[in-house]
Amino acid sequence: MIRTLIAVLYLSVSALAIAAPAADTPGSRLDAATHLFELPAYRLIATRQLYEALNSLPAEQHKRALAALSDPTVMASLRGVISRSMAQTFSTAELEHLARFLRADEARSMIDKTQSFQSILAKELLTASVSDPELIRILIGN
Secondary structure: HHHHHHHHHHHHHHHHHHHOEEEOOOOHHHHHHHHHHHOHHHHHHHHHHHHHHHHHHOOOHHHHHHHHHHHHHHHHHHHHHHHHHHHHHHHHHHHHHHHHHHHOOOHHHHHHHHHHHHHHHHHHHHHHHHHOOOHHHHHHOO
């Protein structure tokens, strides 16, 4: 009887440990954010965001920034910046959920369709603004 009770308690505690969510500490957030770079889909997203950010720089700074990206030290530093920013913004559970999504085949397909979506959205906004003069005033700020 005592053996059975011990076995049941052991299995219960083991099941709770497995079901327990990861601790949401600054360290666990940073670990989860850093592990995102192991996923090709995440690296693609991060790279696109980085290049889009660089496009907002003045021409000379843009040129220097692009050249700096070929330096592995600069890239490691940027990964650290991105990981720390993600860790400060999102919980461990959110980062782990993002990782699960980005591992799915559908994630890569959706990422690949982003540019197409942006083009379609721009066309739709233009069409809507032509047919709705109030919308054009809102969009251009007059």
